[in-house]
Amino acid sequence: MFFRVVLAEMKKxxxxxxxxxxxLFWTLALPLGNGLYLYFFYLPFAATSVNLEFYASNFTLDLxxxxxxxxxxxxxxxxxxxxxxxxxREREQGTLEAVLLSPANRIxxxxxxxxxGAFHYVWLLIGxxxxxxxxxxxxxxxxxxxxxxxxxxxxxxxxxxxxxxxxAFFFHSRRGTMYATMxxxxxxxxxxxxxxxxxxxxxxxxxxxxxxxxxxxISVRLTLLGGASMxxxxxxxxxxxxxxxxxxVLATWLIGYAEHKAKVKATLTQF
Amino acid sequence: MNNTTFAVEARQLSREYVSTRxxxxxGKKTTTVIKALDRVDFEIQEGELFGLLxxxxxxxxxxxxxxxxxxxxxxxxxxxxxxxxxKDAAQVRKIVNMVAGGERMLYYRLTGRENLQYFAELxxxxxxxxxxxxxxxxxxxxxxxxxxxxxxxxxxxxxxxLQIARGLINDPEILFLDEPTLGLDVNIAKDIRKxxxxxxxxxxxxTVLLTTHYMYxxxxxxxxxxxxxxxxxxxxxxxxxxxxxxPSGFSIELLVTRLSDEALSGLSxxxxxxxxxxxxxxxxxxxxKIDRLVISVDNDKAAPEVxxxxxxxxxxxxxxxxxxxxxxxxxMYYTEEA
Numbered sequence: 001m002f003f004r005v006v007l008a009e010m011k012k013x014x015x016x017x018x019x020x021x022x023x024l025f026w027t028l029a030l031p032l033g034n035g036l037y038l039y040f041f042y043l044p045f046a047a048t049s050v051n052l053e054f055y056a057s058n059f060t061l062d063l064x065x066x067x068x069x070x071x072x073x074x075x076x077x078x079x080x081x082x083x084x085x086x087x088x089r090e091r092e093q094g095t096l097e098a099v100l101l102s103p104a105n106r107i108x109x110x111x112x113x114x115x116x117g118a119f120h121y122v123w124l125l126i127g128x129x130x131x132x133x134x135x136x137x138x139x140x141x142x143x144x145x146x147x148x149x150x151x152x153x154x155x156x157x158x159x160x161x162x163x164x165x166x167x168a169f170f171f172h173s174r175r176g177t178m179y180a181t182m183x184x185x186x187x188x189x190x191x192x193x194x195x196x197x198x199x200x201x202x203x204x205x206x207x208x209x210x211x212x213x214x215x216x217x218i219s220v221r222l223t224l225l226g227g228a229s230m231x232x233x234x235x236x237x238x239x240x241x242x243x244x245x246x247x248x249v250l251a252t253w254l255i256g257y258a259e260h261k262a263k264v265k266a267t268l269t270q271f
Numbered sequence: 272m273n274n275t276t277f278a279v280e281a282r283q284l285s286r287e288y289v290s291t292r293x294x295x296x297x298g299k300k301t302t303t304v305i306k307a308l309d310r311v312d313f314e315i316q317e318g319e320l321f322g323l324l325x326x327x328x329x330x331x332x333x334x335x336x337x338x339x340x341x342x343x344x345x346x347x348x349x350x351x352x353x354x355x356x357x358k359d360a361a362q363v364r365k366i367v368n369m370v371a372g373g374e375r376m377l378y379y380r381l382t383g384r385e386n387l388q389y390f391a392e393l394x395x396x397x398x399x400x401x402x403x404x405x406x407x408x409x410x411x412x413x414x415x416x417x418x419x420x421x422x423x424x425x426x427x428x429x430x431x432x433l434q435i436a437r438g439l440i441n442d443p444e445i446l447f448l449d450e451p452t453l454g455l456d457v458n459i460a461k462d463i464r465k466x467x468x469x470x471x472x473x474x475x476x477x478t479v480l481l482t483t484h485y486m487y488x489x490x491x492x493x494x495x496x497x498x499x500x501x502x503x504x505x506x507x508x509x510x511x512x513x514x515x516x517x518p519s520g521f522s523i524e525l526l527v528t529r530l531s532d533e534a535l536s537g538l539s540x541x542x543x544x545x546x547x548x549x550x551x552x553x554x555x556x557x558x559x560k561i562d563r564l565v566i567s568v569d570n571d572k573a574a575p576e577v578x579x580x581x582x583x584x585x586x587x588x589x590x591x592x593x594x595x596x597x598x599x600x601x602x603m604y605y606t607e608e609a
Contacts, residue, residue, distance in 0.1 A: 004392055005392060007392070008389050015385065016380045095376055095377065097369070097375070098376040100341060101364060102390065102441075103393075104394075104395075109393075260343075263341065268342070
């Protein structure tokens with residue numbers, strides 16, 4: 001039943017989003033422009049490269065690519081927060097009661113909503129990388145496609161799992177969106193979105209390593225720009241896989257707890 | 272789970288809402304506690320259409336939300352088919368469904384069919400049955416020919432009918448209807464009432480709890496009625512039983528000729544008469560103008576006394592009509608008394 005609900009939820013979300021051909025067209029076309037925009041945004045820094053030290057290895061990466069990937073994954077992270085806030089959307093359109101009345105697994109509902117956003121994400125990623133390779137000379141070096149695929153997939157899943165934990169706040173409080181917005185700036189800073197985390201004060205590093213985005217950025221940058229192999233990124237991938245499990249378990253508990261609290265406080269179906 | 276024979280059972284059910292407010296951004300917090308339900312006890316038999324009536328804010332929707340597992344009671348217990356709505360919430364959700372009035376609980380960008388298919392998946396309706404059940408429900412609510420149109424193109428009545436179909440998608444044993452005809456025009460509301468009473472309750476044998484503040488709706492549909500007022504259940508029973516308990520609410524409608532001030536004064540001095548309203552009547556009897564009197568009396572024994580008074584004042588009575596208390600009278604009586 002779990003996967004049935006996930007699929008139903010994905011289907012519903014995709015249908016609700018792509019209800020006209022025009023929307024479909026712009027969803028497909030915009031990432032190309034987005035890639036160009038990001039490139040020109042970081043063009044002034046493109047003259048040099050950046051050294052990324054990780055796990056006793058030193059990779060020299062294209063600086064433009066480095067920052068572009070940071071921006072790209074961060075866009076995805078914020079997209080996950082928006083795509084994942086299933087209950088806020090349901091609440092706003094007056095359908096939350098109908099969903100919660102059903103015996104459907106809550107995690108399955110959220111997961112379906114988040115995975116429906118995967119279409120946007122995958123296309124954004126393909127569209128942006130394609131526009132870099134086709135129109136501008138970003139130094140893309142891929143030696144191990146499997147490692148690249150694993151990096152993207154695990155980054156994606158870990159962010160989905162973290163997004164599900166956030167969903168508990170959306171469930172419990174009408175201020176969930178505000179909390180999510182408040183977290184954006186610290187996460188931008190701590191994840192090493194625009195600079196290598198080694199440049200950060202040492203005291204802040206432990207906080208960086210709590211974020212799946214940090215490890216996602218490391219593994220995607222190394223495999224997409226540094227030609228890293230599966231062996232090179234084995235450590236961040238293991239951490240990401242662990243985070244997927246830990247955040248999923250945590251999300252299951254948090255959602256159950258938040259639903260109970262919301263029923264007690266009567267905030268479940270209020271706008 | 273308890274071993275009850277009732278479809279729904281509420282025992283000392285209470286619910287409080289706590290609201291905190293600050294006078295300004297950094298001001299002191301003040302907390303207000305609103306008692307939405309206060310030790311409510313009732314039970315509903317299987318296959319019964321039970322009406323919960325009360326003014327706005329009486330606690331009707333709170334009761335329904337607790338029974339549907341959308342809200343937890345502050346104290347007391349509620350059982351649906353013997354399942355505790357808090358401890359066995361997952362079991363309860365499988366056997367109940369709820370339809371609310373207003374334009375909620377549907378996805379407007381999906382078609383009617385897609386809406387029902389989506390909810391069928393959430394309720395884990397066997398895959399082989401989904402298409403048949405969706406088709407049958409669309410047929411049942413008269414939307415088969417518009418099934419593949421987006422809900423945003425539906426009229427209000429069509430959306431409400433689709434909501435009812437959604438409420439039946441899991442073939443629930445108990446259906447909660449929270450103001451299901453709210454804002455609908457007379458004909459559509461009538462069709463929906465007929466549909467609920469004849470199809471859902473009589474034919475399919477489902478148990479229905481209906482909340483409404485339309486008295487005629489409850490009068491027309493419900494087997495038993497409970498009156499909620501300020502969170503308390505002030506009366507419960509069959510309509511006839513409740514009417515018998517009401518000492519007022521009877522009225523005598525008289526059509527008379529030769530009505531005089533003296534007769535009106537005589538009537539108002541009668542002990543059993545509470546109020547007299549005079550209205551013009553379009554008609555004549557034996558060349559004399561007819562007046563219409565609506566006389567509110569204490570009980571149904573007052574008629575002879577009223578007629579004696581009229582004849583002693585030389586009025587000629589053309590017609591007499593004794594009317595018992597309506598549900599509206601009961602509603603006023605029970606809610607005002609409380």
